[in-house]
Amino acid sequence: MQTVKMVVTGPFNAGKTEFIRSVSEIDVVSTERKISSDPERVKETTTVAMDFGRITVDDDLVLYLFGTPGQKRFDFMWEILSEGMLGFVVIVDSARPETFREARSILETFRAYAPTPYVVAANKQDKDDAWDMEDMRIALRLSPRVKLLPCVAVEKETVKSVLLELLYSILAEMDEDRS
């Protein structure tokens, strides 16, 4: 059985666990704990080590989706999780501009770990106070080449679109390498 992995990363409370949960065929194995510090008390629990979901592709291939802990103090896990990944998705909460800078920093950190393709998912686009995609592109300083995709992590179809776009990018990069 061959296994491959993609990493889902992003700031705290961006929606990484929901993203994986939407497409995983197993209950997401999540190591969540009660939040102890006030600034992070936006939700009741958060991912402290990692969570992962699974998609069985066929009899001899399984795709694992690894979610990174969003809080900075667990960033020692990021490099471990990034080893051997096919690519990664950076999830950004479109309605929390205060996290954009951190998202940018996480993106740069992962790019430094491995030169693999990535896409950026603008999550929570269904919220009234979500930023426009183009405003987010400018705010996140993403070049036009980087795919910035609208997403609602609890909706399976948008999550599928994000994963497919990442896979298309991986294919395109393979073609570029060959030419």
Added chain:
Amino acid sequence: MALKGNLRDFTITQLLNLINLAQKTGTLVIESPGQAAWVSFREGKLAYAQVGQEDNSLATILYQAKKINAAQHRLIKERAANMSDKELGLLLINASYLSQQDVLASLQSHFTGVLQRLFAWGDGLFRFENDILPPDGKIMVRVGLENIILEGTRRMREQEQLQDEIPSLDMALRFVDRPGTNIRSLSLSVDEWRVVSFVNPRNSLRQIAKAAKKNDLEIRRIVYGLLQAGLVEIIRPIGASPIPTVQRPVASQGNKEEQKSLINRIIQRIRKL
């Protein structure tokens, strides 16, 4: 959709860059503790700016720009109190007191100055109200944001350079062992003295900043000056654990066609989910 947030997380420079690139029309409202500002833009260009309840009348702006004298200012305030800025501007131009260029240049300079003052606001809620512009009677200008952004970027660059020079505030300071240097004979500012008084291999820069009531930028600026003067050097704090080393991930190897086939299989599977 909403363009709102806090200046702590999204700086004025970044906001102006966004407004410029997206050629936005509307008013940026910033509410900082104890003060507020309204800055209007048309197609990404500065059109109008006001801070709090400051007198933003044309008469006062022209007086501040030394285009009219104190007596003229007082007279206009008395006799043209009910006139809008546009009406007053036309009156002054038609009466040949001032040229249109005088009026516009004064307003441009004033609004640009207001906007530049906002760079010092590090905290405050902002929101961009699409298509909301100042009342009809106000005169709007058209100033490109590029130069204003450049100035803001210069200030940010200083911050970034300091960050590069002193990346971690978890480090400590110690005095450089230079024979003949008498710290008491040096001419230091009050802020520098305050920081110097906390220099100790056990105190991290973060602790010093807290004790000296300085923010990250201020402590870096002061420490950078002390470093340049050769007074102190940066060391790991006594008692800190060594920096852990991590291995680089090994790049995956394998046949390209096989890898492409693998990716295509995953694509087919995800499409069917």
